[in-house]
Amino acid sequence: MFGNIGEMMKQAQKMQAKMAEVQEKLATLEVEGTSGGGLVKATADGKGTIKGIKIDSTLLDPQEVDVLEDLIVAAIRDTQAKAEELAASEMSKVTGGLKLPGGMKLPF
Helix, strand or coil, X not given: CHXXXXXXXXXXXXXXXXXXXXXXXXXXXXXXXEEHHXXXXXXXXXXXXXXXXXXXXXXXXXXXXXXXXXXXXXXXHHHHHHHHHHHHHHHHHHHCCCCCCCCCCCCC
16 A cells, blocks of 8 residues: 555655646746737736737727727737647646646745
């Protein structure tokens, strides 16, 4: 019985090491989200940290500031959603597709 627990602990340690590797890899990957048909672009790393915003000059109208603000928020949300998808995909390679209970994130 204790042999199984020891083996489970080894497997858990291996998985934890692999998850740390994935976290490091995600920091080096890049995703791009857009809004306004590509007029606003946001880039982020695989963890969802926004790295940059590009705004097409045609949107730089002082009368349209509200529209520009909305497009920036939409581009950031799109980018973060893509980063979450990327992170989930990379983590599923480690967990073998194991689904975690709602609200539970890796690594623990």
